[in-house]
Amino acid sequence: MTATMRAVVLDEPGPVTRLHLRELPLPEPERGWVRIKVEAFGLNRSELHTRLGLAEGVTFPRVPGIEAVGTVDADPDGLLPPGQQVAALMGGMGRVFDGGYAEYTVVPRAQIVPFRSDLPWATLGAVPETLQTAYGSLTTGLDLRAGQTLLIRGGTSALGLATTALAKDLGATVLATSRRPERLDDLKRQGVDHPLLDDGDIAAQVRRLLPEGADAALELVGTPTLPDTLRATRVHGTVCFTGMLSNEWTVPDFYPIGYLPTGVRLTAYGGDASDLPAPVLQTYLDRIAAGEISLGPVHTYALDDIRTAHRDLEEGRRVGKLVGLTGRPAA
Numbered sequence: 001m002t003a004t005m006r007a008v009v010l011d012e013p014g015p016v017t018r019l020h021l022r023e024l025p026l027p028e029p030e031r032g033w034v035r036i037k038v039e040a041f042g043l044n045r046s047e048l049h050t051r052l053g054l055a056e057g058v059t060f061p062r063v064p065g066i067e068a069v070g071t072v073d074a075d076p077d078g079l080l081p082p083g084q085q086v087a088a089l090m091g092g093m094g095r096v097f098d099g100g101y102a103e104y105t106v107v108p109r110a111q112i113v114p115f116r117s118d119l120p121w122a123t124l125g126a127v128p129e130t131l132q133t134a135y136g137s138l139t140t141g142l143d144l145r146a147g148q149t150l151l152i153r154g155g156t157s158a159l160g161l162a163t164t165a166l167a168k169d170l171g172a173t174v175l176a177t178s179r180r181p182e183r184l185d186d187l188k189r190q191g192v193d194h195p196l197l198d199d200g201d202i203a204a205q206v207r208r209l210l211p212e213g214a215d216a217a218l219e220l221v222g223t224p225t226l227p228d229t230l231r232a233t234r235v236h237g238t239v240c241f242t243g244m245l246s247n248e249w250t251v252p253d254f255y256p257i258g259y260l261p262t263g264v265r266l267t268a269y270g271g272d273a274s275d276l277p278a279p280v281l282q283t284y285l286d287r288i289a290a291g292e293i294s295l296g297p298v299h300t301y302a303l304d305d306i307r308t309a310h311r312d313l314e315e316g317r318r319v320g321k322l323v324g325l326t327g328r329p330a331a
Contacts, residue, residue: 006326007102008306011061013053016307016314024063027098027106028074034109035074036088040125040300041100042067042158043313043322045244050095051310054247058095066093067129068100069121070326080114087113087128087281090272101306103326111273117285124285126158126298126321131284132276133242133269134163134295138170141240141269142216146171149210153202153229154220154245155192156183158321161296163218164190169293175214177202186319190296203231213237222246227259235263242269245316296320302327 004023011018029035047064049055067089072080080086091111093099098106117124138144150167154160155176167174168191175194176187187195196205202225206214213234219226220243233239241249251259260266287293297320301309312318 005103007063009061016310019306029106031076033106035106036070037073038068038326039070039121041065041324063098063102064094065100069124085115089128113278113281115282119289122300125323130158130162132271134166136271136275137240137242137269142238144216148215149173151214151217152176153225155187156319161190202228206232222248223251230261230264233264238265240267
């Protein structure tokens, strides 16, 4: 066992040049914590918010990363066998303790979801947080049912594409937006029934297709588009605020009667590892392996290329999920 590991360290908020690949001591788990040999980790807007100084409660220096997949390397309590495949997510990862941008990470056992799969690590690394959020938004956030219509704002984001897959699998009709005309075809390939070019008045476009409005809407862009999303939703329909691609998530001087259309419900979703039950994760991994469902394209980066990955994340250069791989480059 090596005494050190490679990890990405953010010393303080700022541009991508604040991300440094370093050799750190191998972390030791206490009782109740588990050390994971990380094979892959998803990149998320949460880590962008941390790097930009927009996240609350973060202490520095910090290894970012709110999720990772790999195998159990050490469990002082002996409850998880060495080599067990696991996903770890949320619960302060990458914010109040070091996260997944590393060859090893130590996390509370409560943040671990075990699974078994022969899928490549690059594929597995794209799943946990995206699946947890998409699944929770559709179930807890929206209570979406077969036959209903769903509007997704920010449809070509990794979360938007995954939510499309789950909603279509459920039997819903999906409308999804993009600000870029060239990405409407990406929405079609993912199964979106009605790709919509975001011209700032999506409500008018939706109501031309659905005069009463959509049954449900998932807001992934943030507060700048939320009023338009609410106007696109029918009376007694529900809007779930889940994402903040715009990096804006507060409404100044919020006056509910003036802000909310009459009869339209507004809720929100933000989950944790406990919101991704192991049977749910295993079921979707099995179905991905069988070719029955796809959460969207995956783009991979080596640890050495973390700055490029963060540039792509910040500038929205890629359609789909960005995944970091921890394997050391060939000599």
